[in-house]
Amino acid sequence: MTAPTAPALPFRDPQLPLGKRIDDLLGRLTLDEKISFLHQFVPAVERLGIAAFRTGQEALHGVAWMGPATVFPQAVGLGATWNPELVRRVGDAVSKEVRAMRARDDRVGLNVWSPTVNLLRHPLWGRNEEGYSEDPKLTSAIATAYTHGLRGDHPVYWRTAPVLKHWLAHNNETRRDTTSSSVRPRVLHEYDLRAFRETVEAGAVAGVMPAYNLVNGRPNHVSPYLAGQLRTWTEEELLVCSDAGAPSNLVDSEHYFDTHEEATAAALRAGVDSFTDHGSDPARITARVKGAYDKGLLTEADIDTAVRRQLSVRFRLGEFDGWDEPGAFDTPDHRALAREAAEQAIVLLRNDGVLPLAPDTRIAVVGLLADECKLDWYSGTLLHRSTPLEGLYERFGAERVEFAEGVDRIRLRTSAGAFLRVPDAPDAPDEARGAEGALDPALLAGRTDLPPLTADATGSELALVDWGGDVLTLRAPDGRYLSVAEDGYVRASADQPGGWVVQETFRLEPHGNGHLLKHLGTGRPVCVAADGVKVAASDDDEPEVFTVVVSERGEDAVARVAARADVVVVVAGNDPHINGRETEDRTTLRLPAHQERLLRAARTANERTVLTLVSAYPYAVEASRCAAVLWTAHGGQAAGTALARVLAGDVSPAGRLPQTWYADDADLPDLLDYDVIGARQTYLYFEGRPLFPFGHGLSYTSFGYTDLEVRAGDDTLRVSFSVTNTGRVAADEVAQLYGRAADPSVPRPRRELLAHRRVTLAPGATKRLTFEVPLSALEFWDVAQNRWRLEPGPYELLAGASSEDVRLRTTVTPAGEPGAPRPVRERGLDAAAFDEQSGTEIVDRTRTAGDAVTPAADGTAELVYRACDFGTGVGEVRAEVAGEGTVEVSLDGGPALAVLTCDRRGGVYDYTAVTAAFSAEGVHDVRLRLRGPLRLAHVGFSG
Known part of the structure; x- marks a missing residue:
């Protein structure tokens, strides 16, 4: 007799x-099991047949950190395509590679940490390469497309x-872990929240x-906007994953809480x-x-x-139903x-x-990136690579x-x-050699069994690359970068600079009649010892003074x-x-002096010089002195082939700048x-x-x-409007509508x-474009x-080829x-809800909610609130303040009509109400002048 099968558990x-x-x-x-689910690495629950789970798999422009994968252009480059449908297909390909890689390596996670939707408001931001645009509408369009690709098209289950x-x-x-972004309500809602919300x-x-x-x-990891904004935008359960180490920062670097128990609970x-x-x-x-x-x-x-929110994600991934979609990896x-x-x-x-x-053009290809295919921190390992030089060899012929x-x-x-x-x-073993038997420098990285540099009568000629900011790299004659391993010796053991702490960067510092060679990864100078070249282990080691012979x-x-x-x-x-x-943020828009x-x-x-900028961010260059200028983000494995095809005219360029230069x-x-x-x-x-x-972006044709x-x-x-290719080359145009x-x-x-819309048009072809714009977009x-x-209007609608190249316009009302x-008699004034300000900083009213305003560094500040209605009249002003200082109240730019003084020396959240006589009626602009280290939360009027 066959034993009855136990019924499946309801989950x-x-x-x-x-639910x-x-x-x-x-x-x-x-x-205890539920508590164990709160860490990134969730253990298995064997008694229920539940496997281990890990939140977090980097997939910004391809599967990162898990070995070879298809490498697509950096995120800012995907933003430059202005093509959501293309980006959706990229996300789809990345999610398929995640599934394929997971099938052979369970370290690969299905909860992918991408895309990055931080807005590129400042071009010196070090992580400019990770965002899509300075504009929230374009950012959300590209991010939405990428997430749809990552999610997959199954009606129930999510691929990632x-x-x-x-x-x-x-x-x-x-x-970055201690600075506070002072964000007024209008910037919060109209700019920062918008990219997240629409996605x-x-x-x-x-x-x-x-x-x-x-x-x-207030630290983002205890942000009230997670509940008050984010989770009101969807009925789906959303999983909030902390950034690495950030929970400890709440105590260790930010000192926002006294104990880790308090911080974790908050x-x-x-x-x-x-x-x-x-x-x-x-x-x-x-x-x-x-x-x-x-x-x-x-x-x-x-x-x-x-735990419920995490389980919701795991169910959607099909984990508890045995669902898995076959992936695809490095396909044609x-x-x-x-x-x-x-x-x-x-x-x-x-x-x-x-x-x-022209096909018969004799081309000189020069520059530090001419024969490079660079990867960033969030790249996978290249399966294929194409440098600009290789692409031009292939397209025009090496001769x-x-x-x-x-x-x-x-x-x-x-x-x-x-020397x-x-x-x-x-x-080296066969596995460290390429297809033609050449030593692959990538497979030498991190090795400590390689011999360190020495010194002798002839020495070696080194390639010195000056990247600006007194940062340089040195390469051996065979292309290997000088690097410092954990034992402190200097070896030629890296194919590229890389790593969380880069070990391949140095600085030449003037010293006496020569230079010290300082290793930036350790901050110590280089010494020459009998057993090889190494960085100083302590201040007692004698650094070498080098002469640079060019x-x-x-x-x-x-x-x-x-x-x-x-x-x-x-x-x-x-x-x-x-x-x-x-x-690491940049310090300037300029190209490095060497370049x-x-x-x-x-x-x-x-004079027929074409400048091609391959970069993660904008530069300030003398463009008018070049015959042509192109820009591309680091373009992944096909960057060189793509550039050669554009230079040759096989493809008419149609990328558009996703941020102001x-x-x-x-x-x-x-x-x-x-x-x-x-x-x-x-x-x-x-x-x-x-x-x-x-x-902005030009073409080889006209529209x-x-x-x-x-x-x-x-x-x-x-x-609606029509776009016509008025030239003789088939090309894409990116039509843009502004208001x-x-x-x-x-x-x-x-x-x-x-x-916006990216369209392909043959010579002479016309396409009618129609956009449905909600009136809420004008709010x-x-x-x-x-x-x-x-x-109420009027509002101008502007159609054209860039934010400044407007071809058509009309007005709607x-x-x-x-x-x-403002009904200030009834509601008063929230301090952060100002119309104008100078010298202020917005701070947290309490650890859990609310904003207050404080003077910035010099201790004085001014706030302006327009059109405040005092009704039939008030006789008193009341300020909710903490700290020490004064609040001066005036109307319509006149003299101070009331001065409120606070001398309470409690904590920053120890608010008190300070009152003074104040007479006003009707509608006026209110001006508040803050002096001293105080926090102002609210101003009320009565009687």
Whole structure:
């Protein structure tokens, strides 16, 4: 007789509603098991047949950190395509590679931490490469497409579960875990929240990751906006995963809480569901949660809420139904898509007719990135690679292309008269050799069995690459980078600079009659010892003083080949691991001096110079002195082939700038100024003349715009116009629609992207484009009423090829809702709800909720509140303040009518009410002057 089969547990029954399945599983877990689910590395629950789970798999532009994978252009390059459908296909390919890689390596996670939707408001941001655009509309369009691709197209199950990064108002890497972004309500709602909101509302987001920084004085990991905003945008359960180490930062670097139990409890209650801390060891996090629970800082219901959100994601991934979708890895389609994305990301910034290049053109290819295919921190390992030089060899023939890298060739002479020598690479096993038997430098990285550098009478000629900011790299004659391993010896053991702490960067510091060679990874100078060259182990070690002997200047080699060519292609830009990356902001928009010298040498030798910038961010360059200028982000495995095809005219460039390119550092606000309205940041508000505007990009053909038509509905504007290819080359055009309030009552954007579309047109072809624009797109956040409001018109609609290249315009006048004075007698004034300010910083009113305002560094500040209605009259003003100082109240720019003094010396959250006589009636502008280290939360009026 066959034994009866035990019935499946209800949580494994796919016919039950998802909520009931989660309830059933949650009810079967013990408290300790549920607590164990709160760490990034979730253990298996064998008694229930539940496997281990890990939140977090980096997949920003391909599967990262898990070995070979298809590498697509950087995120900012995907933003430059202005093509959501292409980006959706990239996300689809990445999610298939995640599934395929997981099938052979269970370390690969299905909860992917991408895309990054932080807005590129400041071009010196080190992580510029990770975002899509400075514009929230374009960012959300590209991010929504990528998340839909990552989610997959199954009606029930998700191929991967995307998590958006980094919530909220996060740009700077400088002191990123301790700086606070001061974000006024209008900037919060109209700018920072918007990119997240529109992506979440599109329905393919599994969660978000809070950022390291603070917003208005409060760490993002205890942000009230997680509950008050994020989780109101969707009925789906959203999983909030902490950034790495951020839970500990709440105590260790931010000092926001006194104990880790308090911090952990506060983060969990605020909405953090998975703690990424202390690597794969969950012991400290689980101990903190248990400690918080034992002290009554958490309830089991709080823990259940977080576990429920994680289980919701795991159910959607099909884990408990045995669902899995076969993946695809490095397919011909993925390789073709990588090339297509790289081609569409290239932006032609300037062209005086030198491009496209004729087939018989003799080309000099020069520059530090001319024979490079750079990877960034969030790249996978290249399966295929294509450099600009290789692409041009392939397209034009090696006989028509001449190369000069432009590096300085040097020898380093010791004080004893010897020279540094790089030993020959030792014999390597077959697996360390390429297809033709050549030693693969990538397989030498991190090895400590390689011989260190020595010194002898002849030494080795080294390639010195100056990346700017006194940062340089040194290469051996065979291309290996000098690197420092854990034992402190200097070896030629890396194929590229890389790693969380880069071990391949140095600095030459003047010292006496020579230079110290300082290793930047350790901060110590290089010594020459009997057993080899190494970094000083302590201050007692005698550093070597080197003389730099130059064999050849890079600009001389560039000038030589440039003079023999018909056209010079200078490939300049950045290494994504140096001078601008995660943990490091840039200090200038300028090209490094070494690269400017190479560009100048090329232009002097040959006026037909094409500057190709391959970079993770914008530069300020003298574009008018070049015959043509192109830009592309680091384009992944097909970057070189894509660039060659564009230069040759096989593909007409149609990428568009996703952010403003400023002409000078003086155009930029402070790196920590997050007030895009007050600081007039981004194309939305910038009033100067940019080097290249947002949305800019040229083509090898021309386009005409005609027949703009608008039909207004109750809630929507239906905007149509025609685009015609008026040239002789088939090409893509990116048609852009902007709007602006023509006569606003408050500062509004100069123009704001409402919609766009990338279309392909044959010569002479016309396409009619129609956009459905909700009237809500014209609203602004009314701080007086604390909500969105559509102000009555007029509004201009602008259609064209960039934010500044407007071809068609018309005006619409929606009825809207007239503004009203602030009813300050009834509601008073929330301090942060100002119309204008100077010298202020927004800070946290309490640790859990609310904003207050405090003077910035010099201790004085001013706030202006327009059109305040005092009704039939008031006789008293009351300020809710903490700290010491004064609040002066005046009307309409006049003298102070009341002075409120606070001298209470309690904590920053120890508020008190201070009153003074104050007489006003009718409608006036209120001006508050703050003096001293106080916090103002609210001002009320009565009697």
